[in-house]
Amino acid sequence: MNASRSPVRQSSVRAHNLALVLQTVANSADRPSRAAISASTGLTRATVSALVDDLIAGHLLTELDPAPRTGAGRPAAGLALTPDGPGGLGLEINVDYLAACVVDLTGAVRHRFVTRADQRLLPPAAALAELGALAAQAQAAAGADGIELAGAALAVPGLVAADGLVRVAPNLGWSDVDVPALLNLGLPLTVDNEANLAALGELRTDGGPPTFLYVSGEIGIGAGIVLDGELYRGGRGWSGEIGHVTVYPDGRPCRCGANGCLEQYAGQEAVAADPDLAAAALGIALSAVVNLLDLGVIVLGGGYAPEFDRLRDGIDAELSRRVLTAGLAPVTLRAATLGADAAMRGAADVVISGVRDDPASWLARPQAV
Amino acid sequence: MNASRSPVRQSSVRAHNLALVLQTVANSADRPSRAAISASTGLTRATVSALVDDLIAGHLLTELDPAPRTGAGRPAAGLALTPDGPGGLGLEINVDYLAACVVDLTGAVRHRFVTRADQRLLPPAAALAELGALAAQAQAAAGADGIELAGAALAVPGLVAADGLVRVAPNLGWSDVDVPALLNLGLPLTVDNEANLAALGELRTDGGPPTFLYVSGEIGIGAGIVLDGELYRGGRGWSGEIGHVTVYPDGRPCRCGANGCLEQYAGQEAVAADPDLAAAALGIALSAVVNLLDLGVIVLGGGYAPEFDRLRDGIDAELSRRVLTAGLAPVTLRAATLGADAAMRGAADVVISGVRDDPASWLARPQAV
DNA sequence: TGGGATTTGTTTATTGGTTGAATTATTTGG
DNA sequence: CCAAATAATTCAACCAATAAACAAATCCCA
Incomplete structure (x- = not known):
């Protein structure tokens, strides 16, 4: 109970x-x-x-x-x-683009805006101002459709604390950025890790399995852990840092200070340079995850999705060798279906899930007008 | 919601x-x-x-x-x-002993029975018959105290399916043993992994943190994952197999068929032979766990508890080097407080937790007499 | 063509459980 | 010895779900 x-x-x-x-x-x-x-x-x-x-x-x-x-x-x-009831505003900020989308209650993407630009060149406040402008466009488009936005959620490639403070986003060059203070949309705003939200986006598609690991391979490697249909965020919200799981204890030095992190063997560059090495390293790290969490499904997303066919066999080989229960039940490996929009979609889904999970609060909201 | x-x-x-x-x-x-x-x-x-x-x-x-x-x-x-309300019967079967205890609703251990004998020499049915006799003693003692047992739970060192079927218990030499069919106590019986139950036992003591990893180092190495006060059992109930997390990909061959499993470097023998090597291997594997699950507390139990002082520094060194968020928040390492009784206590706790979490069902139970 | 069978959706009285206010009970302190 | 304070109980009111009867709309078969 x-x-x-x-x-x-x-x-x-x-x-x-x-x-x-x-x-x-x-x-x-x-x-x-x-x-x-x-x-x-x-x-x-x-x-x-x-x-x-x-x-x-x-x-x-x-x-x-x-x-x-x-x-x-x-x-x-x-x-x-209803397609014209409440909607969710999904936002994403990443190394080379900003994105916003409006998703209605049915889950359909009603509007989508993307701006390509290198965010590493901007200070956080400027980048968030750009994002605010994009969000305003989306809000206007939603209003024109008669959609009342219930909130917004932002995907960030970094560690996010519970109150929306971005502690570190190495690839953006951010540290301790108070996003809610810098980005005021007049809506409740949730900030979360990019891989976490992408995992939720995957969860919503095709009624996928409620327990799986979503692995996102960009410059860094992140993972979203979904257990029984719920995202597991960890004690402080910093779960899923699979990129720094040790694969070769005395291996290549990592920018985090340790040696042999997965990121050094299966990051974007490594995959391009040697897919077999990347697959083996991923297989070793994923075996650890499965041994620990007993997950039956692993979804490869982000930069891994297009490389899926090249990686699959190498990963599977390690999984079948190193997962203790491989003989009792298989581990299914598959590519993400949502592509580059996964995190943004997941962000919007978080908002509409909020309404779907607690319609009473929405109905009792302080009405505008 | x-x-x-x-x-x-x-x-x-x-x-x-x-x-x-x-x-x-x-x-x-x-x-x-x-x-x-x-x-x-x-x-x-x-x-x-x-x-x-x-x-x-x-x-x-x-x-x-x-x-x-x-x-x-x-x-x-x-x-x-009330100390004389419902109680729980905690049972444990392990390589060299059988144990049973009665815990009352307040959490106090009212009776405790242990039989030392090598269980590997017996077929499963015989071992369970022995355990049944021990359980009967405990049931009689509970009855004499006016305690009505609400159920029983059994800790087993192996993989247990949801219906109580023990799929594999390597150190007992068991495979596919249908425990509920062989052990009929006239009480609802739960069967679970030893490390899982020991973790729950630790959870109940001293109001410990609700999110932690319990690592039990016996001949094999198992772990119980407690997230937000609830044991995470995994998709099929086989979570926590930390003993087969890869530490050195090309290292020592393991009885599971893979190479470089933690068990080969931090099992009971390995700890005795070289504590430093064991600590380093444990540190590497535990870093992976913390990176993935963002746990703030790790409890070392079973055979690790008495060796805690010898292992601590070595583990801490790896954790601080390899955990990405080590600089943002510390990982606390501590020894288990419950000792060898942890799993049996945890088993009994599961039963009384059942009553505490759903007293209405207990009150509405079909009354005997 | 028309009347039963069938399924959907609504109406109404009843029941279970919480609430809030008033009431009773039992102590301390002046 | 009485007022103030705190604990616990009683009782009418209310809210939401239930069960059963009823109304609505269609199909099917004679």
Whole structure:
């Protein structure tokens, strides 16, 4: 049961069940009727009706004319997420580009803006001002579509503390940048690591497995760990630093000060120079992850995705040799499906997930106007 | 909010709040009054009173005469967990001993039985029959104390599937042993890995940190990963196999078929032969864990605990060199406090945690007699 | 063409559980 | 000995889900 620390009142019951209904619709391939929701959740039809009424009134669900027909009986009214309800603003800042996108409640990307420019040449405040301008464009486009943005999330290639402070972003040359103070969009802003958000982006696609490791190979190597459908951020939010897992204890010196870090053998340059070496090193590090966390699926993203075919066999060889349970259950290796947009998409998804996981708070929000 | 998949009805509210009250008492250093519980949980005094009445009627809480006095006003009635309510039966089978213990709801060990004998010489059924006899002794002792056992949990040094099937226990020479079929105690039985349960045992002591790694160094090396107060078992329940994390890719061959596994450099024999080598290897593997999971605390248990002073510096040296965030936040290394009983204690704790986390189910149990 | 069968969705009385305010109980302090 | 203070209980009100009856809309078959 895992009782959390907070008391439950009747209104929490309603909040929970609102979320349950909304998510049932979201996870449904077709357009479920109230009766279908009732059957799949275990709530009464009467209760579902009442909850659906609230969700429709709050512009989270819409009724669609006729759902696909079946046998006899009164025809059902199909329910679906509204495309013109709340939306999420996804932002990304990386070494050579800035990006912003607007995703609606259904998960569709409605607008997408990218600016290519080397961010390493700018001080953080200037880079964030650029990003703010891009975000303003996106906000205007969302407004024109009748989408009310529920919040924004920003993907950063670095270590981020819980309050949005970027402690280090080596490839941007940032340290201790207080992003929320420098980037005021008039929206709640979440800041998180790029690999973490990309992992969440992957999670949302194709209803992938709820437990996997997403590995992003850019200049540095980061990983997002998704356990049971939830991102694991670690005690201080700094999990997933697979790039500095030791592969060869006395190997090449790394810019972090240690020797033999994965990054030195499977970073972007290393992959280009010697894919076999990179695959072996990745295989060794990933074996450690699987031995520790018992993950059944590993998703290669970022710069690894286009190189997937060249890396696959080399990684698999090490996995099958070094993973203790390889004989009992296989480890599936696959390429990311979202490409370069993964982190930005994941960022926007975080925002809309917030609404989908807690519609009651959204419905009770202090209304503008 | 993380809405789970199940609907919430009013009775769930009560179940949740019962658990909340019980845990508030359990986590309280002193003996809280109803009013104190009301203040710390946010529930009304009226509600707390009603919940406490149920818990007292169900023999989970008792009223103690006078709580420590303060200023004016009607004196409070102190509440505490009952020592004669439900209890947990903790069991352990290991290479050279069998053990059983009875722990009451307050967490106190009420009875403890150990039999020393080499279990590798026996077929699994015979070993489990021995254990059953020990368990029967413990059950009798519990009954004499008026403790009704809520269940049993068994710690095994091997990989355990969700249904209690022991897939492999190399040091016992077991494979595919269906423990629940061979060990019928007339109680619900949980089977889990020894390191996992030992980690839970450590968690319960001294209100330790809710996120840490417990490393158990016996003949093999296992680890229990506790994240936010919950044991992380992995997708299939096989997490924590740190013994087969690669430390030296081309190093000593391991019985698992790979080369350079940690077990070959930091197993019991290796520690005895060369503590410095063991510490370095442990440090390398633990650095990988911290880089991946961002854990702030590592607890060394099992055979490592007595060697802690000899190992500490060597491990720390590698950690500070190889953990990326070592400069931002320290990693604390400490020895386990529970000694050889950790796994058995953890097993019993699992049972009583079950009651503390969901008292409503316990109160609604089909009553004997 | 029309009436049952069938399924969807809504209405209504009931129930379970928390809340808030008033009430009772028991102490300290002046 | 009475007022102030704190603890715990009682009781009417409220909120949300339930169960069961009812209304709506279609299919199917005679």
